[in-house]
Structure formats: C-alpha cells, structure tokens
Amino acid sequence: MLRPPISQSPITSPTASAARPQTLTRLAIATTLGALVASGLSIAPLPAASVPASAATHYLADSMSRTSTTGWGSPETGKAYSFNAKDRFSISSGVGAIKLLPGKHSFATSAINQANAKAKVDVSFDSLPQAGSMYAHLALRHSSDSRYESSLRLTDGGKLILEVSKTVNGKKSVLDSHVIDDKASVGKAYRMEFAVTGTASPKLQARAYAGSSAPAWQVSTEDQSASAITSAGSLRTGGYLSSQAAKASGLHMDNLLASSAAAVISELPEDFVPRDITPTLAPTDNHDAEESVPEATPDLSPDSTLPSNALYVSTSGSNSAKGTFNAPVRSIGTAISMASSGQTIVVRAGSYHETVKIPSGKKIHLRSYPGEKVWLDGSSVLKNFSTSNGRYTTAWNHDFDSSPTYTRGAKDNTEEAWGFVNDDYPMAAHPEQVWIDGVAQKQVGSLSAVRAGTFYVDKAGNKMTLGTNPSGKSVRASTLVKALSIRADGATVNGINVRKYAPSVPDMGAVTAEKPGISLSNLTVEDSATTGINVSAVNNKISNVRIQRSGMLGMNAVYADGLSVNKLVSTANNAERFNSSPVSGGLKITRSRGITVKNSTLSSNKGPGLWIDESVYNSKVLNNDMANNTGHGMSLEISAKAIVANNRIINNGGNGFKLNNSNDVQIWNNTISGKNRALNIVQDKRRGANKSDPGHDPRQSFPDATMPWIIKNITVKNNVLSNSGGGNAIMAVEDFSKEFTAEQMKISLASNAYHRTSTTSPKWSAVWANAAKNPHVYTTLAGFQKAKGQDKSSFEVTAGSVLTSGNELAASVTSKAGKAGNATALPSSIASLISETAGSKRVGHYSR
The missing domain is CATH 2.160.20 (Pectate Lyase C-like)
Structure with a gap:
C-alpha cells in the first residue's frame, strides 16, 4: 500500500498561512495518485480537508472529503451537482477528478442562484495536451446558454493563461487574459479565484496563483455592453480538451467555494478604467456550443464552411508538406508562396514567429480556423545571462531603427510643440521591447542608468542588460519588426492576432494595409513598439478589432478614402509617451x-x-x-x-x-x-x-x-x-x-x-x-x-x-x-x- 508523504492535519482556517500550501500539495499529489490508481495500485485515502469558515455567506462549500466513483454527489454546503456527463466525474483521496475527452465539455453545475458572488477552486492538470489547449473553468451567473467565466488555459507548449470570458446565447468572447506561467508543470496546483459584482455594468475580477500569497487581481474589467449578464445564475465548473488532442486527459479540483461578493467589490486597482467590451475582439478556442447526446466525435475533417481548396498551416506542420488539412505546412509565409490569388489560407491554433507579407497580385484570404486562437508573435525568449554588479547581460544581435519621425534617418522636428519625442521620455522612438514574466521593462539610454524594471541595449557591443534578475522568470524581447504587410488588392485577414512586434516610426505600423479593398476583422494587435495598424489605401475595412498598448498610436490612416472603421477598441496606447502632437x-x-x-x-x-x-x-x-x-x-x-x-x-x-x-x-x-x-x-x-x-x-x-x-x-x-x-x-x-x-x-x-x-x-x-x-x-x-x-x-x-x-x-x-x-x-x-x-x-x- 502506497501512502504519500503529507501532513495529517486538516485545514480549518482561511487565515492560517500554512493552510493554503498544504491544500495545494494535496491536489498536486492527487494528480500523480490518479495515474498510479489507473495502473492498479491501492491508495490509502488522504485526510479530509475542511473548507475554511468565513464571515462571508457561503452558497457552496466543498472540500471533496468523500469517495464517489461516478459524479461528485453533494457538497457540504449548497445544492447537489448536476452534470452533462456524470461518468467523467469522480472523487477519491479527498480530491475531485474530471476526465477530459478531445473536443468535449465536462461540467458540473450547482444552483447557487446568485448574481453577486465570488468563487474559488484549487486546480491541477494531469498532463499537457498533445495539441491545442486544455481548460479548467469556473463560471458564475450561469444559465443554459449564458455565463461569465474564468478559465485556466494550458497550451501544448506548457503556457498557462488566465482568461475571463462572456458567453451570451451560446456565443463566447474572451474579454481579457493574463499569462500565469510560461512553462507550467504538470501536477502543479493553482488556486483560481473569480468574482462578479454589479448589475448596470458588472465588474469581473480574476486571479490564479500557486503558493500561499494571493496577488492583486490579474484581470479586472467591466461589462458596459447592452448584452451584459445581469440576472442571478448558477455556479459551473469543469473543463475542456481541444479536439486536436489525440487522447484523453484530466483535471483534479479541490476546495470549491462560492460565497457573497461584498468583500471584493472595492478591490479594483486604483488605476482601473472601465471599458466597453461588447465586441468579440479576438477568436478563441471555440468550445462554446455544448455537446448534445450522443456526443460529437473529434473533428477528423475540415470545417464544412471552409473552401475545399483551402491551404492549412499548423505549428505541428512541415514546410515540405502539401498544405492540406491532414498535411499542413508550418509557416504562414510558406502557405502564401504556395497559394494562388483568391485562395484561402487557414491557420490552426498556436503562436507563429514570423513576418508575413501578402504580395501584390495575390488576393489571399488569411484566416484562423473556426474557434481557434492564432497569434503572430514578434518576440523571442532571452536566456544565457551573465551577472555583474547586480546587472544581467545577454547577447543581443538585433539592430532596430530608432528614427523619431516618418522620414527614416531624419532628426526629430525642432519646431516648438511639434517634435515627436518628449524630452522626459527620450527612448520613446527606440523600438526595443522586453517583458519579464509578462511585465514590460523600461528602456534606458546608458548602462549606468540600469535599475530594476529597466534594460539597456549596447548596439556596439551586441549586448542587452537587464536590471531585474531573470533567474526562474520568463524573459521575452521583440525580435521582429513587422507582423503583416498586406500589399494585394482585396486581401482579407480574419482572426490573426498580433503581439510584441517592434516597428519604428517610419515602418508605419506592426500591421500595414497598403492596397485598396483590404479587410481586417476579428483580431487583436497589442504591444507594438510604435503604431499598431496603418491604412494607406482606399476602401479598406476595419471591423471588430482591438488595438492596445501600442508605443505611440493605436491606428493611423492616410489617403484612406472610403475607410470604414466599425467596432474598433483602441485603448492604452502611447505607452512610450510620445508627445501628443503631431501624432x-x-x-x-x-x-x-x-x-x-x-x-x-x-x-x-x-x-x-x-x-x-x-x-x-x-x-x-x-x-x-x-x-x-x-x-x-x-x-x-x-x-x-x-x-x-x-x-x-x-x-x-x-x-x-x-x-x-x-x-x-x-x-x-x-x-x-x-x-x-x-x-x-x-x-x-x-x-x-x-x-x-x-x-x-x-x-x-x-x-x-x-x-x-x-x-x-x-x-x-x-x-x-x-x-x-x-x-x-x-x-x-x-x-x-x-x-x-x-x-x-x-x-x-x-x-x-x-x-x-x-x-x-x-x-x-x-x-x-x-x-x-x-x-x-x-x-x-x-x-x-x-x-x-x-x-x-x-x-x-x-x-x-x-x-x-x-x-x-x-x-x-x-x-x-x-x-x-x-x-x-x-x-x-x-x-x-x-x-x-x-x-x-x-x-x-x-x-x-
């Protein structure tokens, strides 16, 4: 008989600093135990963990301190669960388990019947998905086809992302997200917390973390849209596994709690600014539609709405392949070179580190696969740092143009109140960008000015120096200038998101629409060094697009007769603090x-x-x-x-x-x-x-x-x-x-x-x-x-x-x-x- 090395003391207090790590350890061990049980070993039950008492009203409290081979039964406090597929749920060793099948939802619902509530649950993943993503969900105000939801999304590359979404009439849109871990470990336990408050403009707050210290809310947003979900609803939790996965996987959950939300209403950060989130701003893994009985099988053929002659791109593809659904190519650029004018290129979920050019004469229709999220990512991982005098240096072989005006090589304007660069922010026009654990670092102009939170580029010495210790952290820097240069009349781009590119001012933007009749729709462009999108030709259309955190300007258009901009969200731009004029x-x-x-x-x-x-x-x-x-x-x-x-x-x-x-x-x-x-x-x-x-x-x-x-x-x-x-x-x-x-x-x-x-x-x-x-x-x-x-x-x-x-x-x-x-x-x-x-x-x- 195998017994794990774990303390036998039950968890009883929400304020005890030792309690939370112990709970998370139980959950992490349960992931390993699940695999051992499957191999035929007998496991002694773990001690029960009681859900901590609180001054807040509990609508549901479940320590999972029971055994159930089918379903989860009833929590200690609250109504019994209902399931869409009861046989995928079980409890053993004091921890709940959920089996995830490719392309299937697995969810449990408890009728708490509340509008204002906060909820939390401890989550661990049994394995990485073989392809696509795996989700753990926690939803409030749930009804048959609508809900607000906080999700932990684990990609096949190991990135763990916290997402907050809204589903209305079965249609889901991701409202905001935050990277929790660039390389998550299987079995590592995370606490996910979610709060929904208010009716006129519901406030949504979420965070996820490992260990005992809760961070500030990592996602805070407000739904001011006409489709805001205002009525009371149920709590729903569960998971989803991408249809791309070759085999089943699973989740473990513990210490599920839903309580009154009064304690979190005032916890918005001081700099929080509400914004309208009506548009479906970016495509997402489309597991919105609930499966019926009998359940659908994983997709083995392309979506029937796509052209039969479409070319396919996948992160698991090969550039020597034919570009079919079953034999996709690896890069978007390769697909464009293979395509004929008028052909559709379909990109499967994932991140693509490349600069894409749609050349003149090729009316390409570039789009994401339905329901899947695609990113063009201009950043690369930095590593191999050396340490000296509290600074951290690595090789840097990228030479970006720091011209401050639209004329490459020209000096800044000297006319009063008409220069691009503000004297208080002299590095604004330098396109280099660095993030440590997702936090943008500030560029400084000399090695001596390097402090925590800053970085310096030594072009002559081909070095970059950070002021923050990168050990054990994700460090990324922009290494590509442009994401998309669209130079074909009538080309369309739908659902291809863009992040972390380094265009200089004269490059005009990370995405440039340079010919007539181009359409950009359903995409996000974020963290561009200067401008997000530039339009410089007639009869272009921008629809359902989000641009955020550009260094200078969200979107620019010139000589753009007939331009239609519909449902654009342009927010938090001029992050580098260029002068307000001229642009x-x-x-x-x-x-x-x-x-x-x-x-x-x-x-x-x-x-x-x-x-x-x-x-x-x-x-x-x-x-x-x-x-x-x-x-x-x-x-x-x-x-x-x-x-x-x-x-x-x-x-x-x-x-x-x-x-x-x-x-x-x-x-x-x-x-x-x-x-x-x-x-x-x-x-x-x-x-x-x-x-x-x-x-x-x-x-x-x-x-x-x-x-x-x-x-x-x-x-x-x-x-x-x-x-x-x-x-x-x-x-x-x-x-x-x-x-x-x-x-x-x-x-x-x-x-x-x-x-x-x-x-x-x-x-x-x-x-x-x-x-x-x-x-x-x-x-x-x-x-x-x-x-x-x-x-x-x-x-x-x-x-x-x-x-x-x-x-x-x-x-x-x-x-x-x-x-x-x-x-x-x-x-x-x-x-x-x-x-x-x-x-x-x-x-x-x-x-x-």
Whole structure:
C-alpha cells in the first residue's frame, strides 16, 4: 500500500498561512495518485480537508472529503451537482477528478442562484495536451446558454493563461487574459479565484496563483455592453480538451467555494478604467456550443464552411508538406508562396514567429480556423545571462531603427510643440521591447542608468542588460519588426492576432494595409513598439478589432478614402509617451475622403481618442465612446463636411470635442462631459489657400475649394455639454486670427443641455468670437440667450454630475429634456446614420 508523504492535519482556517500550501500539495499529489490508481495500485485515502469558515455567506462549500466513483454527489454546503456527463466525474483521496475527452465539455453545475458572488477552486492538470489547449473553468451567473467565466488555459507548449470570458446565447468572447506561467508543470496546483459584482455594468475580477500569497487581481474589467449578464445564475465548473488532442486527459479540483461578493467589490486597482467590451475582439478556442447526446466525435475533417481548396498551416506542420488539412505546412509565409490569388489560407491554433507579407497580385484570404486562437508573435525568449554588479547581460544581435519621425534617418522636428519625442521620455522612438514574466521593462539610454524594471541595449557591443534578475522568470524581447504587410488588392485577414512586434516610426505600423479593398476583422494587435495598424489605401475595412498598448498610436490612416472603421477598441496606447502632437493616442485619420468611424471605443490613451486632421472631407463619427484619454476626446482639424452624432465623449484630459478650422459640421445628440471645455470651436491663422501651411491633400488640385480651413456652418443640437470642474467655459467659439465673429462663422446652437457643478464653476457658460475685439463671455446660459438669441431652447443644469455610474444620462437632464420645446426633432438624415427613429426628441446620446 502506497501512502504519500503529507501532513495529517486538516485545514480549518482561511487565515492560517500554512493552510493554503498544504491544500495545494494535496491536489498536486492527487494528480500523480490518479495515474498510479489507473495502473492498479491501492491508495490509502488522504485526510479530509475542511473548507475554511468565513464571515462571508457561503452558497457552496466543498472540500471533496468523500469517495464517489461516478459524479461528485453533494457538497457540504449548497445544492447537489448536476452534470452533462456524470461518468467523467469522480472523487477519491479527498480530491475531485474530471476526465477530459478531445473536443468535449465536462461540467458540473450547482444552483447557487446568485448574481453577486465570488468563487474559488484549487486546480491541477494531469498532463499537457498533445495539441491545442486544455481548460479548467469556473463560471458564475450561469444559465443554459449564458455565463461569465474564468478559465485556466494550458497550451501544448506548457503556457498557462488566465482568461475571463462572456458567453451570451451560446456565443463566447474572451474579454481579457493574463499569462500565469510560461512553462507550467504538470501536477502543479493553482488556486483560481473569480468574482462578479454589479448589475448596470458588472465588474469581473480574476486571479490564479500557486503558493500561499494571493496577488492583486490579474484581470479586472467591466461589462458596459447592452448584452451584459445581469440576472442571478448558477455556479459551473469543469473543463475542456481541444479536439486536436489525440487522447484523453484530466483535471483534479479541490476546495470549491462560492460565497457573497461584498468583500471584493472595492478591490479594483486604483488605476482601473472601465471599458466597453461588447465586441468579440479576438477568436478563441471555440468550445462554446455544448455537446448534445450522443456526443460529437473529434473533428477528423475540415470545417464544412471552409473552401475545399483551402491551404492549412499548423505549428505541428512541415514546410515540405502539401498544405492540406491532414498535411499542413508550418509557416504562414510558406502557405502564401504556395497559394494562388483568391485562395484561402487557414491557420490552426498556436503562436507563429514570423513576418508575413501578402504580395501584390495575390488576393489571399488569411484566416484562423473556426474557434481557434492564432497569434503572430514578434518576440523571442532571452536566456544565457551573465551577472555583474547586480546587472544581467545577454547577447543581443538585433539592430532596430530608432528614427523619431516618418522620414527614416531624419532628426526629430525642432519646431516648438511639434517634435515627436518628449524630452522626459527620450527612448520613446527606440523600438526595443522586453517583458519579464509578462511585465514590460523600461528602456534606458546608458548602462549606468540600469535599475530594476529597466534594460539597456549596447548596439556596439551586441549586448542587452537587464536590471531585474531573470533567474526562474520568463524573459521575452521583440525580435521582429513587422507582423503583416498586406500589399494585394482585396486581401482579407480574419482572426490573426498580433503581439510584441517592434516597428519604428517610419515602418508605419506592426500591421500595414497598403492596397485598396483590404479587410481586417476579428483580431487583436497589442504591444507594438510604435503604431499598431496603418491604412494607406482606399476602401479598406476595419471591423471588430482591438488595438492596445501600442508605443505611440493605436491606428493611423492616410489617403484612406472610403475607410470604414466599425467596432474598433483602441485603448492604452502611447505607452512610450510620445508627445501628443503631431501624432499619438487611439486613432488618427488624415488626408482622406468619405470615412466612417462607428460603434467604437477609444479609451485610456495617452493623447487624443480620435483625431481627424489635415484635409479630411466628408467624415461620419457615429455611436462611439471616447473616454479617459489624456488629450482631447475628439479633435476635428483643418477639415470639412462632418457629421458627429450619438457619441459619448467623457472624462478626457483635454477638451471634450475640439473643432479647429473646419466647415460644414453637424453635431447632434452627443454627450460631452469632462473637466475642461466640453465644446471648443477654434479658428486660427491657417488657411487652405496658403500653400505654405502644412496639411493639404496633394491628390487634390490647389487650391482645393472644399478645404478653406475656415470655421463656417456649424450646427450644434440636442447635445449635453458638461464641464464637470475645470477649464473656464462650457462652450467656446474663438477666432485667434481675429477676422470673424461667431455670427460670420454661422454657428447655430439649439436644444442643448449646459452643465456646470456650481454657479461659479466654470466661470463662463459661453464664449463668443468677436472678430478683432475680445470675445464676448457669458457667465450663464440665460445671459448668452438674451444677448445673442442662440440656444433659446437649451437649458442649464447645476449639479454634481449629469451622468450615472454607467455613463447614461441622469434624471437632472432627462427630466428637463422631456419638456416640450427642449429637444429638436431628429432629422431623417441623422436618424438613418445612428439607427434611431426620425422625428424622435432627445437631448444627449441615445441609450446604449
């Protein structure tokens, strides 16, 4: 009889520092014991581990201190489990076991019937999957086809990733993720914790760790979408094994606990910024659809929705293979070289370290396999460090271009306030990037400046030196410049994610769409050294794309007539802190015609959210959120003919909406709120007829009659204009060239809500241009209405805020807006663009 070397003391206290390691040791040993039992050995039961008592209400508590050959039975506290496949569940040696079959779900559900809850469970994996991934799941608010879920995903390479997802009507989207371990060990036990709180905008928090010290929440996000799951539901736990796996595997689970969530509601990190997570931003291992009885068999043939002549790529393939489903090639580049124009290339799950070029003349359709997650990864592992004076050095043979402008080799601009690189962040344009255990390190300019959390590149000596001890840690650095260069008309890229590439500023971006008719959809681009995506040709489409943590700019477009941007999330960009001008932030579009940006979220960027600049004609900005950016929420500059409707522009560091030198602009039903001027309309000395003023579109004849660069014909109706504590005015119209009055500019305002926090903050409700004389200023809306006859149907609100916690309009606005005459009927030309009813009356944005 085999008895494992484990302490016989039961675990009884949640605060005892020795308790947690003991529990995890029991679980790790159980993985090994499971294999031994299968070989015929008899195992003495482990001592029971009681679930710790807590001040919180327990909805379910299960120490697994019983024996069951089929199913898990009933927990000590809570309702009995139900199963989709009871024979895959068992309990022995005081630990629960789950058998995982390729392509199958295995799950147990307990009806806790709660909306706000936190849950935790100890998990270990019996083996690495032979291919694809293996999952351990912990879900809350579960119903028949919807849930929020925290998962530990173990890849065939040994990487362990914590993922938080939402499933609605059977469709799953991964909301956020965090790498726990780059090389996880089989049998190592991890505690997974998950909390869901709130109804208007549910907060989701998750973490996973080994040992006794719980880290801060590793994933924290908020679901502000219309499809947020708000109702109470069950707890569900279990696992899934990729259909690519050749044989069954399993999980072990212990100490499952679900309790009230009150204790974790205030545990969001101080720098947490909510964001809209409506889009399915990236493809994921698609085990959303629950199998029916009898169960489906693992996929032995390609998905029937894929073209029969598709070429296949797999991390397990060979570049000498034929590229069929059963004989895939290893690299995407090889598949492209084999493909004919118009052919589809299907990439199986995994990480691909390569630079992909779709050449001119090859209309390739590049996509991920349905339900599988694909990454182009520009980073490599660094190792073989030597130690000296508390610093850690390794060989570095990559020479990246550090040009600070779009002209390779040129020095930075010297004109005041127009240089790319901020003097406080001199290494911004250097594309080298390093991560230690997933944490980005800061580049410094000399060896003597190396400290913990920083690194230095000695180009002459071909060395890289770190300030943090890399021993026992995952160290990765960007070693490739570009991910995707798309140079074929009509090419499409769907579900090919991109991370950790090192483009310099003149490389334009990690992904570049360089020809007409290109479509990018359902992908994430993250951790690019400068810019994530660049579009430089006409009639391109960006749909359901997420760009995050780019060094300078999320996305840039130039000469991009007909550009359609739909469901873009561009967040946390300008991580290297380039100057806000001439380029930074979430999305900048220049020298283009007929562009649309809609249903997108541009948030938490260091710089502006959306910047339309330099002769952009006929733009539509519809149904977007621009929030928490350090610059202006939106800037429309030296351009013409624009519709800005039904946007939320909230809590930005600059003006809410700054309108410079642009004509024929319609601004309808926006909510613009922040600690500065809500709407700032500014004319300066630049003129479209002056060839020496930069910003003309060289494709147009000069002078371009459509681009006078003079403020004229501006309509502002049904907007909430809120200054919540900063700047000196709510709304301002100014002419620094001192040529025009606001009347000559033909500014027309009506049916707007002006918000201030007190009768003296801000100082003025309105500033009104007066040509060469000082502008008129009005301390109240009533004074402005009386003096200028503008905004007669508008009203002023004095309150702490005009927004709810979910950024919808508070009663202080909606009650007054509902009165007769306080809103203008929505014209059909605007209503059709924002999918609202023509003739409806509302002040501010329509509810999301």
